[in-house]
Amino acid sequence: MPATPAIHAQDLGRDFTLTTGPLLRRTRRTITAVHGLDFTVAPGEIVAYLGPNGAGKSTTMKMLTGILTPTRGHLHVLGMQPARRRTALAARIGVVFGQRTTLWWDLPLRDSLTLTRHLYRVPAATHTARLDELTHALDLAGFLHTPVRQLSLGQRMRGDLAAALLHDPDLLVLDEPTIGLDIVSKTAIREFLLNLNARRNTTILLTTHDLSDVERLCRRVILIDHGTLAYDGDLDGLHALAPAPRTLIVDLQAPADPLDLPGTRHLRSQGPRQWLELTGAPAPAIAAAAAHHPIADLTLHEPGIEDVLARLYRGRS
Numbered sequence: 001m002p003a004t005p006a007i008h009a010q011d012l013g014r015d016f017t018l019t020t021g022p023l024l025r026r027t028r029r030t031i032t033a034v035h036g037l038d039f040t041v042a043p044g045e046i047v048a049y050l051g052p053n054g055a056g057k058s059t060t061m062k063m064l065t066g067i068l069t070p071t072r073g074h075l076h077v078l079g080m081q082p083a084r085r086r087t088a089l090a091a092r093i094g095v096v097f098g099q100r101t102t103l104w105w106d107l108p109l110r111d112s113l114t115l116t117r118h119l120y121r122v123p124a125a126t127h128t129a130r131l132d133e134l135t136h137a138l139d140l141a142g143f144l145h146t147p148v149r150q151l152s153l154g155q156r157m158r159g160d161l162a163a164a165l166l167h168d169p170d171l172l173v174l175d176e177p178t179i180g181l182d183i184v185s186k187t188a189i190r191e192f193l194l195n196l197n198a199r200r201n202t203t204i205l206l207t208t209h210d211l212s213d214v215e216r217l218c219r220r221v222i223l224i225d226h227g228t229l230a231y232d233g234d235l236d237g238l239h240a241l242a243p244a245p246r247t248l249i250v251d252l253q254a255p256a257d258p259l260d261l262p263g264t265r266h267l268r269s270q271g272p273r274q275w276l277e278l279t280g281a282p283a284p285a286i287a288a289a290a291a292h293h294p295i296a297d298l299t300l301h302e303p304g305i306e307d308v309l310a311r312l313y314r315g316r317s
């Protein structure tokens with residue numbers, strides 16, 4: 001028998017009704033935040049849920065966690081309808097919002113985590129073993145006794161991840177988990193998530209505006225735009241959807257007129273640096289640059305997912 005999907009959404013939709021205007025001339029307006037969404041996430045997948053601002057990501061996350069009820073379609077998370085089975089579901093999912101903490105601000109991190117244990121009714125022995133494991137994996141030991149309000153953003157995020165994972169959930173929902181973090185903290189969190197997924201087969205769904213999170217963590221991307229599914233597939237397929245050109249960055253020894261090199265189109269200049277879009281093979285352009293101009297350095301920039309999404313979003317808007 002196939003395993004129950006971690007998430008199954010079918011024709012999923014959510015409207016909001018807004019009432020505006022003065023008291024006697026109130027008008028009602030319907031905003032469709034999400035509509036006709038179909039996707040399934042299998043247990044153990046790590047999936048990026050992406051989209052431009054206002055695309056409907058948070059609305060979907062709120063429906064997945066049972067905070068909002070869908071106005072259309074079907075949604076099952078770990079075999080349950082989230083809005084109807086909120087408590088049962090809470091025991092099996094962990095949620096982290098990068099912009100908000102679920103920890104108690106004035107309590108030391110350790111006490112906050114103990115309170116979380118009571119919320120999820122985790123037996124004491126299981127809690128101790130799990131906390132030891134998470135303390136090690138997330139390197140919490142140095143600040144377990146520090147009040148949450150005194151933690152750095154990176155430490156707080158590691159604390160929030162521990163709180164979300166103490167009850168060993170099957171599904172982890174992350175909303176911007178690396179927002180505002182420096183590169184060292186980001187890397188530590190990404191490595192931790194990859195390990196968690198490999199060791200415990202935890203399904204992870206994450207929204208992020210940091211596309212290096214996606215490149216490091218996710219093989220699959222679901223892209224939504226104006227509330228509907230715009231793409232569901234792997235990263236290579238996403239690149240193919242809106243192929244972004246390669247860029248040749250030429251550092252001259254002094255500022256100069258725009259370069260006219262074979263198979264390139266001049267994009268912009270800044271001081272002695274020029275950006276050229278490659279419309280053909282790079283070799284003739286590089287050879288011509290080296291032969292005819294005083295070059296200090298040359299770099300070939302391969303497009304990343306960031307460039308692909310920027311082109312996609314521009315095309316759609």
Ligand SMILES: Nc1ncnc2c1ncn2[C@@H]1O[C@H](COP(=O)(O)OP(=O)(O)OP(=O)(O)O)[C@@H](O)[C@H]1O
Nearest residue numbers: 016031032033051052053054055056057058059060
């Ligand atoms: N409670 C609400 N009442 C009315 N409209 C809402 C509500 N929540 C969201 N919307 C609208 O629904 C649409 C989708 O919003 P949502 O917050 O889900 O987008 P998002 O993809 O998470 O955006 P962002 O990346 O900016 O957080 C937007 O047009 C938003 O204004």
